Amino acid sequence: MRPNRQQLIRSLFDEYIEMYSSRDNRLTHRFSENFSGYAGSSDLLVNNRKEWMxxxxxxxAQVPERIHIEMLDLSLQDLADNLVVVTAFFHIHLPIPNPMLSRETARLVLIFRLEHKDWMIAHSGISIPYGLAHKGEIYPIAQLEERNVELESMIKARTCELAEANRQLEILSNTDSLTNIGNRRLFDMMLQTEWSRGQRSNSSLALIMLDIDHFKQFNDHYGHLAGDDCLKQLASTLSQSGRRAGELVARYGGEEFVILLPNIDKQTVLDTAQHIHQLIQAIAIPHADTDLGIVPVSAGVAYLQPSNQQNALELVRQADAALYRAKSAGRNCIRVMNEK
Structure with missing residues (x-):
């Protein structure tokens, strides 16, 4: 092909693409009176200029914003002095939030004919494998919008399901699998949270630490399944013992339980510990290897004002030391930090 003819054909094509991409209405004046064409989004063959315009x-009008044509391949053909053909393969990037169209390859065939010294578009055939557009559409925008609504609904449903799954997972990760009360992980988190809250509000924080006395003997005598039932009954009693706002009942480990009580005075802590001890005595879980014939518990009570001079673990240390004194005093009793 002669270089000047190749340059001519390419310039005709580039001019067409620029006007089409920029949605320039002057393009409609470039169609030949003897025009034929088709759009791949419809099943109609157009054979007159007025209809194609x-x-x-x-x-x-459907897509008034500029579109981006990503050219993939181009073929220029010089058929006669007054007739040239361009075949192009490209991606169309529409200014809508959906990449589906841009992933498909469109094919365009343009025939330019020299008419009265002007090169006119005698044929335009574009194949767009996007499915049939709705009536009044060139691009299947309605189909995309319907798909987007469907996807948005699906995403919303999946997001809700994921949020609920995460919520359930969070509950599971903070729950003791045997007793269904808080576990050590939850206690550690709540202890830090309430310690910080106590520092900000200048309020107190108390901890009751409970331990089942002679639990090894209980397991040896009744079996581990009975031991599990004993832990469950004790956990249920603790969780129903009159929960205050912010109070946490958790299994600390093995046969140990903790009750965290924020913003409480010392006397109320002692009354709470005695009430819990009485409730456990009242359920009277049989234990033949004890003097009372029922499962006894020892309790240690600690009471502190959170401050920057000490950390939250000091509360645990004080409660554990009080529990140790209760054990040393003969078990089945309550001891308070710094008291004999």
Whole structure:
């Protein structure tokens, strides 16, 4: 092909693409009176200039913003002095939040004919494998919008399901699997949270630490399944013992339980510990290897004002030391930090 003819054909094509991409209505004046064409989004063959002008304006009205043509391949053919053909393969990037169209390859065939010294578009055939557009559309925008609504609904449903799954997972990760009360992980988190809150509000924080006395003997005598039932009954009693706002009942480990009580005075802590001890005595879980014939518990009570001079673990240390004194005093009793 002669270089000047190749340059001519390419310039005709580039001018067409620029006007089409920029949605320039002057493109409609470039169609030949003897025009034929088709759009791949419909199943109609157009064989007159007036109808194609209407379709082009409809196209521009449907998507008035500039579109981006990503060229993949181009073929220029010089068929005669007054007839040239361009075949192009490209991706169309529409200014809508959906990449589906841009992943498909479109094919465009343009025939330019020299008419009265002007090169006119005698044929335009574009194949767009996007499925049939709705009536009044060039691009299947309605189909995309319907798909987007469906996807948004699906995403919303999946997001809710994921949020609920995460919520359930969070509950499971903070729950003791045997007793269904808080576990050591939850206690550690709440202890730090309430310690910080106590520092900010200048309020107190108390901890009751409970331990089942002679639990090894209980397991040896009744078996580990009975031991599990004993832990469950004790956990249930603790969780129903009159929960205050912010109070946490948790299994600390093995046969040890903790009750965290924020913003409470010393006397109320002692009354709470005695009430819990009485409730456990009242359920009277049989234990033949004890003097009372029922499962006894020892309790240690600690009471502190959170401050920067000490950390939250000091509360645990004080409660554990009080529990140790209760054990040393003969078990089945309550001891308070710094008291004999």
């Amino acid at each position: 209407r379709i082009t304006r409809q196209d521009f």
